[in-house]
Amino acid sequence: MPYTLLIRHCGQLLTLTGPPATRPLAGPDQSGWHIITDGYVACEGSRIAAVGPMAELEESQLTPATRTIEAHGRVVMPGLVECHTHLVFGGQRAAEFERKLRGESYLDILAGGGGILNTVRATRAASEAELLAAALRHLADFRRYGVTTLEAKSGYGLDAATELRLLRVAREAGLQQPVRVVPTFLGAHVPGPEYAGRPTDYLAMLVNEVLPQLDPAEIPFVDIFCEQGAFSVADSREFLTAARNRGFGLKIHAEQLHELGGCEMAAELGAVSLDHADYLSAEAAARIAAATQGRTVAVLLPLVPLFLRLERYAPGRAFIDAGLPVALSTDFNPGSCPSKNLWLALSMGCLKMGLTPAEAVAAVTRNAAWAIGQQQECGSLAPGLRADILVLNVGSLPEIPYWLGDNPVQQVIIGGELVEENM
Known part of the structure; x- marks a missing residue:
């Protein structure tokens, strides 16, 4: 079959390929993936057909119908995989931003009825159409930043009806634009306001009333916030076990503000990812x-x-050295990260967490794909994978984190189609 799309003369082609094939990249492997100098990527329809140096390009596969993109010596890489977002919500919390600037803590605001609960009120009051319109706006912004696959958590309904609505909106948003959306059920964000002081009863409601209405083929992951003011390690274990028994993959928000042991507990249950982990020790990571x-x-x-x-x-440096694979994400949400700039998160992973540029790029592509179970579809440039490709306006890998806060994306290809051009 002739090539339908060719991207050629890539100065550095960041393939993100290389061993191991059966697990995410960790240790030396997180920076040991393959870079091709003066390379090309060829696509057949929505899939990658061939990747290699320009000297090995099969000209016989080109026809007058082949669309050609000249990279002109720029960096070309896989589309970004955004593996932790709270995409669907109502309202915003700029007023709380001011309160934080005056010295109030995240947990203080939450205890006073703000924080997550503030967004819950706005989300419950929003119509499904309003939530969908906002989600589509956010996805358009993510796409301009080069995000081609995105995980979308629920968690701002905190009752059965609204949580199910948020998952419907996330799935519908994925159908209405090119970025692929992977929904995650995070009904266990904090106890709903009707269950104040009764976290166990709230989790029982989710297990008995919500999980039976979800299909793991459509909502592949269940998540929980294991933290002081949210859910204990014991309650989180019971909830995640119930979800696993129903066929869901597991994720956890843990060790964000305190070291409680949630990450080790979730890993023991087979969780695909441990998210936040700011207080996870290097010894526990090992x-x-x-x-x-x-x-x-x-x-x-x-x-x-x-x-x-x-x-x-x-x-992050200690995690990688201990053999724990690392991914990076924005955590886009209205309270603790109202940013969709995954490139800035990549730079901060280098500046504040000790990752090298090559490790950080792997953290927003191949390892991020593993963190949401999409490694067979995206995260690398290899034959058979979906043709999600970025052409950047930089000439070398180290420039990606160097230009702090910049969006280096010049062109976004999703499923073999040019969908965004930032000129």
Whole structure:
């Protein structure tokens, strides 16, 4: 079959390919993936057909119908995989931003009825059409930043009806535009306001009334916030076990503000990712890496402590050295990270968490794909994978984190189609 799309003369083609094939990249492998100098990517329809140096391009596969994109010596890489967002919500919390600037803490605001509960009120009051319109706006912004696959958590309904509505909106938003959306059920964000002081009863409601209405083929993951003011390790274990028994993949928000042991508990249950992990120790990371054989990913969210003005960042360097795979994400949400700039998160992963540029790029592509179970579809440039490709306006890998806060994306290809051009 002739090529339908060719991207050629890539100065550095960041393939993100290389061993191991059966788990995420960790340790030396997180920076040991393949870069091709003066390379090309060829596509047949929505899939990648061939990747290699220009000297090996099969000209016989080109026809007058082949669309050609000249990279002109720029960096070309896989589309970004955004593996932790709270995409669907109502309202915003700019007023709380001011309160935080005056010194109030995240937990103080939550205890006073603000924080997540403020967004819950706005979300419950919003119509499904309003939530969908907002989600589509956010996805358009993500796409301009080069995000081609995105995980979308529920969690701002905190009752059965609204949580199901948020998942419907996330799935519908994925159908109405090119960025692929992977929904996650995070009804266990905090106890709903009707269950104040009764976290166990709230989780029982989710297990009995919501999980039976969800299909793991459509909503592949269940998540929980294990933290002081949210859910204990014991309650989180019981809830995640019930979800696993129903066929869902597991994720956890843990060790964000305190070291409670949630990450090790979730890893023991087979969680695909451990998210936040700012207070996870290097020793615990090594135990998790050994116990899971490097298959559980630590999803680190450096823009959250930046926005909340916290001093503690997850020790990403120590995690990688301990053999724990690391991914990076924005944690886009209205309270602790109202940013869709995954490139800024990548730079902060280098500046505050000790990742190298090559490790950080792997953290927003291949490892991020593993963190949401999409490694067979995206995250690398290899034959058979979906043709999600970025042409950047930089000439070398180290420039990606160097231009702090810039959006380096010149062209976005999703499924073999040019969908965004930032000229």
